Amino acid sequence: MKTIALVAHDGKKQALLNWVGQHKAFFINKNLVATGTTGKMVAEVLQQEVVCLASGPLGGDQQIGAMIAEQKIDWLVFFWDPLSSQPHDPDVKALIRLAVVWNIPVACNQATADFIVHSNLYQQNYQREVPDFSVYQNRLEQK
Numbered sequence: 001m002k003t004i005a006l007v008a009h010d011g012k013k014q015a016l017l018n019w020v021g022q023h024k025a026f027f028i029n030k031n032l033v034a035t036g037t038t039g040k041m042v043a044e045v046l047q048q049e050v051v052c053l054a055s056g057p058l059g060g061d062q063q064i065g066a067m068i069a070e071q072k073i074d075w076l077v078f079f080w081d082p083l084s085s086q087p088h089d090p091d092v093k094a095l096i097r098l099a100v101v102w103n104i105p106v107a108c109n110q111a112t113a114d115f116i117v118h119s120n121l122y123q124q125n126y127q128r129e130v131p132d133f134s135v136y137q138n139r140l141e142q143k
């Protein structure tokens with residue numbers, strides 16, 4: 001079963017909740033994990049279980065990043081707010097970075113999230129290519 005991580009900054013929470021509410025049927029049979037406040041709100045909208053980690057500023061982004069590195073997340077929906085500063089900006093950057101490192105689909109706005117929900121690739125149970133990190137491993141071993 002696919003696991004989707006959902007995260008939204010305060011200025012983007014309503015946008016995420018609206019989007020999630022528009023796609024209720026899509027989320028049935030999906031494992032959902034989220035940062036603390038986002039998760040509680042999403043669970044209310046969907047009336048579905050959401051694994052709620054710590055709130056973002058308290059380490060929730062880092063927890064999701066760790067799950068990505070452990071290959072436990074298939075898709076990250078992260079509605080980050082480009083118009084306000086965040087005390088935990090390094091964590092935000094690190095989360096997005098890990099999504100790119102591990103080549104998981106990441107939607108940072110509604111348009112991209114819509115594209116993924118409606119993608120034939122997604123419907124066909126798309127399996128992303130896991131990057132080959134052996135070159136880094138070799139470098140570490142040479143040190």
Ligand SMILES: O=C(CO)COP(=O)(O)O
Pocket residue numbers: 007008009010034035036037038039054055056057060061092
């Ligand atoms: O800050 C966040 C993501 O960087 C989100 O955290 P909350 O879901 O706890 O508001």
